[in-house]
Amino acid sequence: MNLIEQIRxxxxxxxxxxxxxxxFVTNGFDGALTMLGLCMGFYISGDVAISVAISxxxxxxxxxxxxxxxxxxxxxxxxxxxxLRELEEAxxxxxDESAHxxxxxxxxxxxxxxxxxxxxxxxxxxxxxxxxxxxxxxxPVNALQAAIGLAFFIIFLLGLYLGRISGSSLLWAGTxxxxxxxxxxAIILLIKM
Amino acid sequence: xxxxxxxxxxxxxPHSPNALDFAKHIVEQGPDYHVILTVVAVxxxxxxxxxxxxGSDIQFDKIVEAISSLGGSVHSIDEVEVIGNxxxxx
Numbered sequence: 001m002n003l004i005e006q007i008r009x010x011x012x013x014x015x016x017x018x019x020x021x022x023x024f025v026t027n028g029f030d031g032a033l034t035m036l037g038l039c040m041g042f043y044i045s046g047d048v049a050i051s052v053a054i055s056x057x058x059x060x061x062x063x064x065x066x067x068x069x070x071x072x073x074x075x076x077x078x079x080x081x082x083x084l085r086e087l088e089e090a091x092x093x094x095x096d097e098s099a100h101x102x103x104x105x106x107x108x109x110x111x112x113x114x115x116x117x118x119x120x121x122x123x124x125x126x127x128x129x130x131x132x133x134x135x136x137x138x139x140p141v142n143a144l145q146a147a148i149g150l151a152f153f154i155i156f157l158l159g160l161y162l163g164r165i166s167g168s169s170l171l172w173a174g175t176x177x178x179x180x181x182x183x184x185x186a187i188i189l190l191i192k193m
Numbered sequence: 194x195x196x197x198x199x200x201x202x203x204x205x206x207p208h209s210p211n212a213l214d215f216a217k218h219i220v221e222q223g224p225d226y227h228v229i230l231t232v233v234a235v236x237x238x239x240x241x242x243x244x245x246x247x248g249s250d251i252q253f254d255k256i257v258e259a260i261s262s263l264g265g266s267v268h269s270i271d272e273v274e275v276i277g278n279x280x281x282x283x
Contacts, residue, residue: 012210013209013210014209015209086238087207087238087264090207090236090237090238090239091205091207091238091239091264091266093266095264097261097262098261098262098263098264099210099262099263099264100207100264
């Protein structure tokens, strides 16, 4: 069994697919919305240097990633240990060397990685226009405007993904998350005014 | 050579993996194994199952190892069918 099959088996054994998916969406949403807030803040502040915006966004992306990995690992490891202990009591045997024991040790890493990488990668994606401009690429629009637009688009895509999972209307699911992003942007604008 | 042709085991297993995945894992232990798994009782976190394995030469240790690797434990061997080759022991 290769590593991918092993991960799939352990996630299947512990019914963790849903948890990983939920973490991906919630923390990915966090990442996109945080970047939207930062870029909106820089945009309405006026003349902020791109390098400053990149440093601030990168700092936030790293913090979101590290926070996602560590918080998920700590909570998932504790939860898995408790589940394993309860199962061992029910089975009246040690399960450390069984698939359940491996899952209790390994699944928290997978969940933590998903929880940390989702906001980090999405934040990097939102930052892409800033990075392109920083490295000399000319964009047809302002880099911060492009990053804000990209954040809205990614949030819409996350909504579509949620719609696909729930089997409901894709357009409505995407529009709903987009509305949340628009309300966030409006609040930031109101605070500035 | 003595060959084990049939085994009936009383096994306690967690709910996950389910009976189908559990039986598939056992059947993978031999080239010609035939497994019939019957759920006898279901508890809050565990289930008791009766595992019947048929094959031309069943390796009991491998079966137990496969069951243990999925969190199960063999409680008893309820039936066996063993065939000898007709040779008298020295």
